[in-house]
Amino acid sequence: MKYIYIIRSIFLFSFLTVSIISCTELLSNESNPESLNTIDQKVETLLSKMTLEEKIGQMNQYNGFWDFTGPAPKGGHAEKKYEDLKNGLVGSMLNVRGVKDVTAVQKVAVEQSRLGIPLIIGFDVIHGYKTISPIPIAESASWDLDAIKKSAEMAALESSAAGINWTFAPMVDISRDARWGRVMEGAGEDPYLGSKIAEARINGFQGNNLSLNSTIAACAKHFAAYGFAEAGRDYNTVDIGTSTLYNMVFPPFIAAKNAGVKTFMNSFNELNGIPATGNKYLQRDILKEEWAYDGFIVSDWGSITEMIAHGHAKDGEHAAELALNAGSDMDMESYLYVKHLENLVGNDKVNLNSIDDATRRILKVKFELGLFDDPYKYCDLQREKEITGSEEINNAALDIAKKSIVLLKNNNNLLPLKREGQKIALIGALASDKTSPLGSWRIAADDNTAISVLEGLNQYPGNTVTFAKGADLTYGKTEFVSELKINTTDKSEFKKAKEVAINADVVVMVLGEHGFQSGEGRSRTSLDLPGVQQELLEEIFSVNSNIVLVLNNGRPLAINWADENIPAILEAWQLGTQSGHAIAQVLYGDYNPSGKLPMTFPRNVGQVPLYYNYKNTGRPNLPGPDSVFWSHYNDEENTPLYPFGYGLSYSTFNYSNLRITNNFKKNSKIEITIDVKNTGAIEGKEVVQLYIRDKYASITRPVKELKGFELLNLKAGETKVAKFELTEKELGFYDNQGKWILEKGEFEVYVGTNSQTQNKKSFELK
Numbered sequence: 006m007k008y009i010y011i012i013r014s015i016f017l018f019s020f021l022t023v024s025i026i027s028c029t030e031l032l033s034n035e036s037n038p039e040s041l042n043t044i045d046q047k048v049e050t051l052l053s054k055m056t057l058e059e060k061i062g063q064m065n066q067y068n069g070f071w072d073f074t075g076p077a078p079k080g081g082h083a084e085k086k087y088e089d090l091k092n093g094l095v096g097s098m099l100n101v102r103g104v105k106d107v108t109a110v111q112k113v114a115v116e117q118s119r120l121g122i123p124l125i126i127g128f129d130v131i132h133g134y135k136t137i138s139p140i141p142i143a144e145s146a147s148w149d150l151d152a153i154k155k156s157a158e159m160a161a162l163e164s165s166a167a168g169i170n171w172t173f174a175p176m177v178d179i180s181r182d183a184r185w186g187r188v189m190e191g192a193g194e195d196p197y198l199g200s201k202i203a204e205a206r207i208n209g210f211q212g213n214n215l216s217l218n219s220t221i222a223a224c225a226k227h228f229a230a231y232g233f234a235e236a237g238r239d240y241n242t243v244d245i246g247t248s249t250l251y252n253m254v255f256p257p258f259i260a261a262k263n264a265g266v267k268t269f270m271n272s273f274n275e276l277n278g279i280p281a282t283g284n285k286y287l288q289r290d291i292l293k294e295e296w297a298y299d300g301f302i303v304s305d306w307g308s309i310t311e312m313i314a315h316g317h318a319k320d321g322e323h324a325a326e327l328a329l330n331a332g333s334d335m336d337m338e339s340y341l342y343v344k345h346l347e348n349l350v351g352n353d354k355v356n357l358n359s360i361d362d363a364t365r366r367i368l369k370v371k372f373e374l375g376l377f378d379d380p381y382k383y384c385d386l387q388r389e390k391e392i393t394g395s396e397e398i399n400n401a402a403l404d405i406a407k408k409s410i411v412l413l414k415n416n417n418n419l420l421p422l423k424r425e426g427q428k429i430a431l432i433g434a435l436a437s438d439k440t441s442p443l444g445s446w447r448i449a450a451d452d453n454t455a456i457s458v459l460e461g462l463n464q465y466p467g468n469t470v471t472f473a474k475g476a477d478l479t480y481g482k483t484e485f486v487s488e489l490k491i492n493t494t495d496k497s498e499f500k501k502a503k504e505v506a507i508n509a510d511v512v513v514m515v516l517g518e519h520g521f522q523s524g525e526g527r528s529r530t531s532l533d534l535p536g537v538q539q540e541l542l543e544e545i546f547s548v549n550s551n552i553v554l555v556l557n558n559g560r561p562l563a564i565n566w567a568d569e570n571i572p573a574i575l576e577a578w579q580l581g582t583q584s585g586h587a588i589a590q591v592l593y594g595d596y597n598p599s600g601k602l603p604m605t606f607p608r609n610v611g612q613v614p615l616y617y618n619y620k621n622t623g624r625p626n627l628p629g630p631d632s633v634f635w636s637h638y639n640d641e642e643n644t645p646l647y648p649f650g651y652g653l654s655y656s657t658f659n660y661s662n663l664r665i666t667n668n669f670k671k672n673s674k675i676e677i678t679i680d681v682k683n684t685g686a687i688e689g690k691e692v693v694q695l696y697i698r699d700k701y702a703s704i705t706r707p708v709k710e711l712k713g714f715e716l717l718n719l720k721a722g723e724t725k726v727a728k729f730e731l732t733e734k735e736l737g738f739y740d741n742q743g744k745w746i747l748e749k750g751e752f753e754v755y756v757g758t759n760s761q762t763q764n765k766k767s768f769e770l771k
Contacts, residue, residue, distance in 0.1 A: 044372045048365055049737065051122075055616035057347055057357070060364040062094035064335050066127070067384030069101040073109035078122045082101050093118035095345055096367055099127040102449060107168025108384040114473030115380045123219055124379035125371055130172035130221070131190060131446035132156070134164035136398045137455070137584050140444040140559055141176065143578035145192040145603040146652070147408035148692045149716060150205040156211025161221045166392035167449070168383045170374050171222040172190065173270060175206040177257035178227055181614035183604065184237025186527030189445060189579075194616045194649060196253050197625060197711045199403040200260035207264040213380045215267070216375035219484065224263035227305060229287055230254045234274055236713050237613065239526050242431035243274040248704055251739035259296065262604035266298045267370050271307055275481070280306040280315045283324070295743070301334040309339040321345060326354050334363035340676030399583060406580040406587035411600035411654040416572040419553060419654060421594025422511060425467030430509035431459055432502050432545060434474040435537070435557050442557060444579030446578045447522025454582060456516050458555065459587030465593055471509070475502035476542045489521045490538045499544050507548040513592070514542060515555045520579050523559025532563040532610045539566065546570060555588060561606040568646055576600070594655060599690035599716075601652035601759065605645045612641060617649035617760040618707035650711070650759035656689030658682065658719070660764055663756055668737065671747065671768045677729040679756045690718050693727040694762070696755040697735065702748055704740060709760055727756070734771060
């Protein structure tokens with residue numbers, strides 16, 4: 006124990022000047038420690054003391070590999086990893102969590118390696134740690150940047166209390182394809198909204214002071230174009246033009262960089278025939294040089310070695326060479342840097358400067374986190390106990406869950422429900438499920454910890470709620486998607502559900518996807534309700550049409566039949582720990598729904614990819630009553646079922662008096678205002694959305710582009726003025742060489758309640 010205190014003292018007073026000799030000798034030999042007054046200087050001093058092997062070690066990340074509070078592993082790969090850890094050949098570990106385990110593994114790195122460089126501890130804190138917030142696509146539906154930031158802040162607070170100091174979030178990939186399972190992890194289809202949400206999440210995770218033990222380093226992923234995988238199939242090839250790359254894919258990453266995100270993660274896909282992990286154009290030319298990014302890039306899990314399967318690398322050594330030369334700084338679970346880089350330097354296939362650059366970037370983040378001041382700063386058992394699952398964190402999770410719900414339909418004001426005297430039939434296996442609402446990417450959460458819809462409704466005692474599941478959604482194990490078996494045949498409980506429904510005043514049906522049906526590796530070719538749920542819905546409708554459909558899902562679904570027949574529909578996503586309370590409060594009107602869709606809902610999966618900011622073709626409209634020679638389908642409309650930005654309220658809102666200043670000139674701004682009135686009987690929130698259209702340009706522009714939004718809270722009968730400004734930043738675009746340009750021409754401005762608004766005015770840029 007005395008030795009531990011000595012080591013801690015060294016870290017607190019002199020570790021920044023550590024040398025290749027012992028720490029004790031370092032204290033007596035460092036001539037002027039006071040001169041180390043910047044992090045950059047501290048990094049350079051430490052870097053100068055490191056061997057090549059130790060530098061490469063900082064570039065190596067291992068997954069957790071043994072019971073860290075137990076005996077050291079013996080034999081096999083685990084022992085090799087353990088020896089690397091003791092020898093300073095590991096810079097980071099992931100999937101080590103909990104103060105006891107993090108303390109134990111940090112002690113090996115700090116107290117047994119020669120230089121005692123602390124580890125950075127990474128974890129997928131995607132939408133909460135132990136207490137789970139809504140999946141990111143759901144949070145994005147709130148359009149409430151303060152609430153999204155707060156959600157990330159709470160996730161950082163709870164995960165940091167468990168010893169974690171780095172999250173592999175936010176995912177800022179833009180995606181237009183609902184078949185792709187990872188749409189649940191992002192902000193949807195729009196680069197402007199995605200950029201704003203990326204900034205909010207990064208600010209929530211990292212705060213104003215990264216050295217506090219309540220903040221964690223964020224990671225913008227996946228660089229780049231992962232969300233454009235062909236056919237929506239995960240890990241698939243990406244083939245897009247430079248206009249899409251610069252104007253759709255890059256903006257959220259630029260926003261992340263400008264927000265100070267400390268790390269980037271490269272992606273699994275290839276782009277222009279080169280896997281992103283080995284793509285010098287993306288990592289060195291664009292990110293590190295053109296954008297002057299000074300954080301570090303971590304590979305995705307095993308993505309360096311996957312370049313062999315891509316057909317880009319000959320073998321592991323070649324893959325390590327390609328990745329490092331392309332700018333990938335840290336190897337996550339490929340083991341190739343620690344195995345091959347030293348030889349590659351000796352053979353002049355990798356420049357020592359590239360090793361130094363990568364190590365420098367990694368050390369800088371560790372200094373910024375304050376790990377050199379106290380490597381155990383995140384390791385406090387009492388703090389972990391007090392913060393995990395705290396009231397503050399649960400309240401924040403409930404707040405963002407309510408704000409994430411989107412009201413898609415409400416004929417005859419079926420909602421909100423009456424508070425007493427009603428018989429409510431609650432139907433659907435998801436209605437009583439306490440695990441599925443946690444969604445995908447909730448690794449630290451315990452099963453059966455979500456509040457179910459049944460539990461939420463039972464908090465309102467004025468009505469009688471009778472539950473019948475109708476049919477199981479799944480059977481068998483549910484730990485992994487390969488084991489998640491969907492019930493497609495068993496309808497044996499339909500009869501009981503119909504008996505419950507036939508005598509009910511209102512039927513609430515909770516249908517959708519299981520939480521493990523979206524996420525990484527969970528692509529689908531169908532966007533219908535899985536299993537026998539559509540048949541169940543139609544069977545219940547045949548005996549009682551007074552149905553409120555509550556959707557739990559991680560992606561847009563094709564629900565044409567429900568839209569045509571069901572009077573009230575709530576998009577409730579997978580809302581996390583407080584799911585049931587949030588849904589019940591919206592159903593009963595304790596919270597007036599205010600969410601808007603961040604992704605377009607198709608009528609048919611055959612329309613996908615479907616998105617609002619499409620470009621016109623040369624034949625966008627029907628040229629004559631009998632013509633077929635225009636851009637359309639023969640068997641389906643071009644229009645979506647629900648457009649981007651769509652969402653209703655228990656209130657109604659009227660837009661009027663759209664005003665715009667005179668024509669725009671360079672280096673100036675144009676102001677747009679509009680009056681918005683709550684014409685309903687209750688207070689409500691409205692997301693006022695501003696879109697532009699550049700009518701003609703040297704590179705064709707979308708028919709509409711979101712360029713501003715404002716969340717207004719309006720009392721019944723109240724009118725407020727929504728105000729927007731357009732500058733060169735909103736009116737310009739990137740050309741095909743990545744140059745920002747602003748062109749003269751005619752613009753249209755649209756302001757309204759969703760992307761299909763026709764409320765517009767025009768101006769000219771001179």
